[in-house]
Amino acid sequence: MTTSTGTLSVDDGAAHTVREITQQPDLWREVDRIVAASRETLDAFLRPLTARGDLRVVLTGAGTSAFAGRVLQPALARDLGRRVDAVATTDLVADPRGCLAEDVPTLLVSFARSGDSPESVAATVLADRMLSEVHHLVITCNEQGRLAREHTGRPSSHVLLMPPAANDRGFAMTSSFTCMTLAALLALGGEAYTGVAERLAAAVESITGKEAVDRTAGALVDRAPERIVFLGSGSLKGLAEESALKVVELTGGALVTVADSSMGFRHGPKAVLNDRTVAVVYLSNDPYTRRYDLDIAAELRGNLPPRSVVTVSADLGDGTEGSGDDAWLLPGLGGVPDVALALSAVVYAQLIALRASQARGLRPDNPFPAGEVNRVVAGVTLHELRD
Template sequence: MTTPSGTLSVDDGAANTVREIAQQPGLWREVDRLVAASRESLDAFLGPLTARGDLRVVLTGAGTSAYAGQVLQAALAQRLGRRVDAVPTTDLVADPRGCLAEDLPTLLVSFARSGDSPESVAATALADQVLSEVHHLVITCNAQGKLAREHANRPASRVLLMPAAANDRGFAMTSSFTCMTLAALLALGGDAYEGVAGRLADVAEWIIEDGGVDRAVGALVNRAPERIVFLGSGALKGLAGESALKVLELTGGTVVAGAESSLGFRHGPKAVLNERTVVIAYVSNDPYTRQYDRDIVAELSGNLPPGSVVTIAAGAGAGPEGSGADTWTLPGLDDVEDAALALPAVVYAQLMALRSSLARGIRPDDPFPSGEVNRVVQGVILHSLHN
């Protein structure tokens, strides 16, 4: 993987971020083996819960970890045949009675890179306080984090640890996001995703190593866009949110980045467009949903300067004929669900964010050297909930 100035050196301040983007395919294969080796114990814990018709599954986390839940929500609801909601810890901690208003048997799935952010443990504690029956699946990259230690020996909890390398040292979550998302998909989705991780890893390796991809991403960044918009539908709307967050984080907020659904963009957010806006549209693998993604691509390609609109899609989802949109491909993945498609797709956004950061002279491993934004969030005061 290269940058606008060639191969990275330590002086670029990007060594951790580059390594953590590049290591993802190998880690996904390792996560696949890890979940397979834990299958018996996972099924013993999850099976009796998911068999219950009144179970509610809540996917929770903060920031990037919240987007993991949004990517997974629909796919897991379909696989489990149960109600699945993505609720950020930041919402749950601020309004636990509202977020958990229905006192249903609940499986709270917590995503946390470090498990040390104030909301991580607080969300699980509040769920225990508000609900009559709650079980916890903790998916984390840090065995020594508060969240993992708090739930390690609880009978109503199961901690699923990611490979140690997934505990990203860079500022922004990259491999931690994709590993935790994949782990949840495999753990809760069961046999439906057998063999998928290897296919996703193969495509991600191609994205990272292919010179043509590198040139395409570089050319887009060299346009020096002042605004980048990510669009997607369903699971890919969650991916759009995570992609925009990566650009904001790694560029230290110097590039305005936003996200919306393909249909929702016309309802006000479209006002962000100007001559220096780039739009990245994730195209769904679902034939029905894909129509709406392609419609907005065709519309925006006709209104923005040439080269301003890019689609990221498996082969069947490429931009409409004659739309003028460039297409960055995810070859051989036409038949996978969007929640799985999101994993190699996000690598494009990670590379774009990395290159945009370096192009502006920002150090991706530490884009906020003055400390106004922190790798593990600070400044949160937790307040007691009185029933």
């Protein structure tokens, strides 16, 4: 049975995923209000820390939550003028002595949809054990999750809760990813991002109508690719990694995906190309960086069959965005930093993943009905760290 939401068709097994993709503009506005309402307490917690020249900021999470950190890292390093590292909880828990080798004052920013993944709490426990001074900013979508419960009320912690609807019920993280990333950007990035949530919301509302989706994600999936390459630079490399993961998740691993930087792709990963490959290149808003993105897009158009390369760009109106159905534009986002651009651009990847899943007869809300991969990671044994 197929029904219509007014924007996207909903096959059985896709209702949660469709709703969670299309609700993002409204949730971003709500996140903006939440951070604004928390500004006084956030500033009281964060400002004394970010004023310290010896502070290290570590952005951590697992899977999609780790990619939130990779999207944010370049921008926050620049905005804060401090050392900022994106370190997955899966790396931190497996190698705490390497990831936390420097005993310096640290702000650990934890991203977690549920907060119940084994690594989420373990990462904070290990940081407390290994560092002389560590503070925790917990950004989560689940008030009842273990991570939120264990850090609420602690003097060295601040828990920032996302709107309840951001706790995605579908298998793949969509609105949870963008809401947590936006919240961190607004909390740590300061006044530079005032008003950006509304601009991002308006841009996405313009691209999620059924006709627009048919022309973009639908048309790409109709080409029946067997491989999809996602490329971007800086914050948009983190976006490329999240995009690749989304397609793998929702297609149950049936589609091969590769993510890399626009320049790095030539150094080996380009070997993945064949005549059934399509490429999505995210174009930076930074004029200098954008040149490298445009270079790889042009090169790929010479390597692949016609209409196999798509660019995703803010609508700058300067001609560099390209034209036609292979230039996917985000209106009203000229001049926004790439870290913010990524939050609207990722919706295109979410739509590709959704359409590709449906095209294979899968149920996007649960593309692994046998439980090979779980919505909340299971089966992890946490081992004792011995001194």
